[in-house]
Amino acid sequence: MKKTYKIEVDCANCANLMEDATKKINGVANATVNFMTQKMMVEFEAENDPKTVMNGVLKACKKVEPDCEIAF
Numbered sequence: 001m002k003k004t005y006k007i008e009v010d011c012a013n014c015a016n017l018m019e020d021a022t023k024k025i026n027g028v029a030n031a032t033v034n035f036m037t038q039k040m041m042v043e044f045e046a047e048n049d050p051k052t053v054m055n056g057v058l059k060a061c062k063k064v065e066p067d068c069e070i071a072f
Helices: 012-023 050-064
Strands: 002-008 028-034 039-044 069-071
Touching (some): 012 039, 012 050, 028 050
Antiparallel strands (some): 002 069, 028 039
């Protein structure tokens, strides 16, 4: 399952770091963060609850940029 989320990210480098961090979260099959559109696309592994996985994604992204917000 793929879902797109609005994300608040301040620079392109941070977007790349957040994308890499998101791909390492259990339950994430693939992820893309686009700085220009301020959107994150996450492809979830089939057996995982997206809301639970996104809590882990948000924690990982906040390590890169503490004021990061993801609307989910």
